[in-house]
Amino acid sequence: MKINRVSQFFYSPTHTTEKIVTSIGDGTGVDPLKLIENNLTYPGYTETLIDVEPHDLVIIGAPVYAGRIAITAIERLNGIKFAGNPAVLVAVYGNRHFDDALIELRETAVALGLRPIAAAAFVGEHSYSTRDFPIAKGRPDELDKHKARDFGEQVAKKLQSLKSLDKMPALTLPGTFPLPERRVIGPAHVETAPNKCNKCGECLPACPTGAVFFKNGYKTTPELCTICCACIKACGRNARIIISERIPQLRETLAQTCADRKEPEMFI
Ligand SMILES: Cc1cc2nc3c(=O)[nH]c(=O)nc-3n(C[C@H](O)[C@H](O)[C@H](O)COP(=O)(O)O)c2cc1C
Ligand code: SF4
Ligand code: SF4
Known part of the structure; x- marks a missing residue:
């Protein structure tokens, strides 16, 4: 299958997901003028959305909150119209774990009529990271972005080798299915x-x-x-x-328990 354009959708309050999604888009090798950025992060996002065309490759990216996809991202994605496009699913997490986030993104994408062909979990600096309690400080770094571009290249190759999406098996991803109850972070x-x-x-x-x-x-x-x-x-x-x-104590704990660098995981 030929890629017409790459329609990138991301929700990214602290910009780490945005960096990963756009690096994956770059890696596909599609003409930069055909890399479409749909930023779902700010309240006026609907005014700048560019409609998806039938032969677009879609990338959807969102941060992991409490082991799931940030709920605002799910709500905003649910308002978008897709056209049965092949899709790449991206969860960005703060070096603890992504738990059930990719499963949730897959289920959301399928319900929207997308056809997931690949997925990845990348690491971004944790939203709670501070100077005194750094958690995945500076991620995604150059190595992460390099891996994201590589992944984009692999996705493009996979898509070009496919004759049709009709017989694509469902993507097998780590996590719990059916999805368990969403964990509540507590009043904050x-x-x-x-x-x-x-x-x-x-x-x-x-x-x-x-x-x-x-x-x-x-x-x-x-x-x-x-x-x-x-x-x-x-x-x-x-x-x-x-x-x-809860959060100040959680931040200190995460700075200790998540100090070892985790690497991106890709499913293709
Ligand atoms: C409310 C909240 C919950 C989070 N839960 C997790 C988590 O379960 N696992 C994890 O590794 N990181 C977690 N993070 C960290 C974010 O996933 C991470 O910092 C991500 O890079 C943020 O993406 P953004 O820069 O696109 O906003 C959480 C962050 C917030 C704000
Ligand atoms: S932490 Fe709360 S107030 Fe601050 S930007 Fe995020 S949603 Fe808005
Ligand atoms: S100093 Fe900080 S809290 Fe005050 S208006 Fe500026 S950004 Fe907001």
Whole structure:
């Protein structure tokens, strides 16, 4: 099968998934003008979506939250119309594990009429990583991006060798199926420490769910906050603080238990 264009879809609050998906796209060798980026991260994402065409290869990428795909990514993907396209599934996780995330992405893709032909789990710097408690600091690095481009090349070769998608067997992926209940991270959200904030406003557009608003200072609607940490990383004054009983301790534990580098896993 010939690839017409590569339609890349990603949800990526702290940009690691975006780097992996676009590296895979580059690796396919498709003309750069035919690499379409559909960024699902920000509230206005529907205004910039480019329709998928029947002969596009689709790549969908999202971060792993509590062993599953970030729920906002699933909700936004569910609103997209696909045309039976071949698809590459990408989960990006913070060097702990991706658990059932690829299974969830496969089930979501199939329900949307996509035909998964390959999948991968890559590592990105953990959203909770800080200077004092680094977790997968600097990932994806050059080696990860090189592996992502290589994977893109393998995907393109596989697709070119296929005559039709009709007899493709289902992708076998690690994880639990049927999917278990989603784990709850517990009550948590991110707030501004007014004594540190200089009201620069950088945190507001960084928020993927519209949780940050301005009213006598930059504040948060707790129910909209997914603790994605994008506002924390956007703030140059360390003024965005996680309000949670569990996460500060979890961060310290992860910095110790996930210190050994994990490598990307590919299923093709
Ligand atoms: C709420 C939440 C839950 C997470 N759960 C996991 C997890 O179960 N396993 C893991 O390895 N990383 C986990 N992470 C880390 C992210 O998967 C990782 O940092 C990823 O690179 C973020 O992607 P992004 O840069 O595209 O936002 C979690 C991050 C957040 C914010
Ligand atoms: S980015 Fe930080 S300093 Fe700037 S407005 Fe937001 S909290 Fe305040
Ligand atoms: S307010 Fe919550 S959802 Fe918005 S960027 Fe910050 S951590 Fe993410």
